[in-house]
Amino acid sequence: xxxxxxxxxxxxFIYFFGAFGxxxxxxxxxxxxxxxxxxxxxxxxxxxxxxxxxxxSLMLGAIVGGVLAGQLSDKWGRRKMILAASFVFAxxxxxxxxxxxxxxxxxxxxxxxxxxxxxxxxALVPSYMSEMAPARLRGRLSGLNQLMIVSGMLLSYIIDxxxxxxxxxxxxxxxxxxxxxxxxxxxxxxxxxxxxxxFLVKSKQIDAARQVLSYIRSTDEIEPELEEIQxxxxxxxxxxxxxxxxxxxxxxxxxxxxxxxxxxxFQQFMGANAIFYYIPxxxxxxxxxxxxxxxxWPIVQGVILVLGAILxxxxxxxxxxxxLLMVGGTAMALSFLMPAVLNMIVGANHFPPMMxxxxxxxFVAFYSFTWAxxxxxxVGEVFPxxxxxxxxxxxxxxxxxxxxxxxxxxxIMTASMAQDAVFAIFGVISIIxxxxxxxxxxxxxxxxxxxxxxxxxxx
Numbered sequence: 001x002x003x004x005x006x007x008x009x010x011x012x013f014i015y016f017f018g019a020f021g022x023x024x025x026x027x028x029x030x031x032x033x034x035x036x037x038x039x040x041x042x043x044x045x046x047x048x049x050x051x052x053x054x055x056x057s058l059m060l061g062a063i064v065g066g067v068l069a070g071q072l073s074d075k076w077g078r079r080k081m082i083l084a085a086s087f088v089f090a091x092x093x094x095x096x097x098x099x100x101x102x103x104x105x106x107x108x109x110x111x112x113x114x115x116x117x118x119x120x121x122x123a124l125v126p127s128y129m130s131e132m133a134p135a136r137l138r139g140r141l142s143g144l145n146q147l148m149i150v151s152g153m154l155l156s157y158i159i160d161x162x163x164x165x166x167x168x169x170x171x172x173x174x175x176x177x178x179x180x181x182x183x184x185x186x187x188x189x190x191x192x193x194x195x196x197x198x199f200l201v202k203s204k205q206i207d208a209a210r211q212v213l214s215y216i217r218s219t220d221e222i223e224p225e226l227e228e229i230q231x232x233x234x235x236x237x238x239x240x241x242x243x244x245x246x247x248x249x250x251x252x253x254x255x256x257x258x259x260x261x262x263x264x265x266f267q268q269f270m271g272a273n274a275i276f277y278y279i280p281x282x283x284x285x286x287x288x289x290x291x292x293x294x295x296x297w298p299i300v301q302g303v304i305l306v307l308g309a310i311l312x313x314x315x316x317x318x319x320x321x322x323x324l325l326m327v328g329g330t331a332m333a334l335s336f337l338m339p340a341v342l343n344m345i346v347g348a349n350h351f352p353p354m355m356x357x358x359x360x361x362x363f364v365a366f367y368s369f370t371w372a373x374x375x376x377x378x379v380g381e382v383f384p385x386x387x388x389x390x391x392x393x394x395x396x397x398x399x400x401x402x403x404x405x406x407x408x409x410x411x412i413m414t415a416s417m418a419q420d421a422v423f424a425i426f427g428v429i430s431i432i433x434x435x436x437x438x439x440x441x442x443x444x445x446x447x448x449x450x451x452x453x454x455x456x457x458x459x
Contacts, residue, residue: 026152034160061115097177308368328370
């Protein structure tokens with residue numbers, strides 16, 4: 001066996017640990033759903049603003065982590081930054097699990113650290129996978145990454161459910177602390193992986209890039225792909241050298257930048273994370289059932305998300321992007337508005353309280369195969385090459401800001417008004433999102449990047 005053959009890295013190994021990055025991301029998004037009721041009971045947390053800060057502090061860290069990861073990975077490499085993110089994630093999870101009694105500040109710091117790692121992983125892992133994968137497989141990676149994220153969420157919901165019989169002070173600490181396990185697995189796996197050839201080319205390490213390609217491509221693919229990577233790196237360096245914030249909103253790019261950033265922001269402001277973070281508390285308020293006893297509902301939501309992600313991978317190229325977004329957004333808006341409408345028609349005393357949870361499940365079902373995956377597909381297609389890096393980063397930041405604000409404000413809103421009224425507000429936002437897609441977003445399905453850019457320039 002030759003040296004080249006002994007060093008070949010199976011693509012399945014790369015995708016396995018790329019998938020673990022998504023599971024890592026999803027687990028920590030979902031785990032607080034089950035841990036929060038036990039934490040509230042253990043620390044006697046009754047202040048809605050503190051509950052909101054504990055939940056949303058993850059997203060606050062993610063806003064910074066995503067921005068830093070993009071810049072530092074261009075300097076130090078994708079692989080090293082994924083390793084660093086894994087280490088920080090494990091540290092944050094362990095800190096959260098060992099939080100001293102009623103040490104809110106300690107837990108907030110741990111959650112921000114986790115957010116830094118989550119934001120970095122969400123930016124780095126898909127990028128690394130796409131740069132390592134052959135071109136024919138890159139189109140599937142967006143759907144695969146979404147599937148892994150929701151699988152991580154489902155895993156966290158299942159673990160929360162399995163641990164709910166433990167004493168409150170132990171249960172939530174284990175739920176949060178176990179997030180260190182997939183982080184350690186990811187760290188050990190990525191240790192065995194090479195740096196991406198794209199980063200090596202950008203760093204002028206052409207021979208090293210050729211060697212990495214020899215591990216993961218057949219012999220006849222190496223030189224053509226290396227030439228393609230070099231040409232694209234030169235093109236991007238020339239295109240992005242003078243891009244500023246003012247460039248993004250110049251008349252040439254304003255339409256496309258507004259479309260991409262708007263869709264990314266609306267994905268969160270429509271309220272999906274209010275369900276994912278707070279479904280046990282929503283059930284508690286609707287039915288009077290203790291939130292710590294309502295942990296089967298997050299599993300239901302998680303199963304719906306996984307099935308929706310699989311459905312998206314099947315239908316992704318069969319429907320137009322805008323059609324799916326508008327159909328999904330309309331159904332999501334109706335599922336948020338119907339509880340308030342029915343409550344007014346039949347009266348609060350005759351409206352079954354669990355119906356609100358049924359309507360929320362309908363929302364999750366449509367979200368899972370429309371807005372959840374399509375947001376990032378559209379963001380990847382709508383920005384012209386000359387501004388893609390800066391514009392994608394800005395879209396990601398707006399998405400995390402939306403996630404942070406929903407996580408922070410939802411418990412405060414439900415403490416001061418009826419739940420059906422809160423969801424009606426999200427329903428109105430969903431209608432605005434549909435109108436935004438209808439009038440402000442171009443169709444990108446089946447069109448070249450040059451055609452999309454030309455439409456933006458003509459607006």
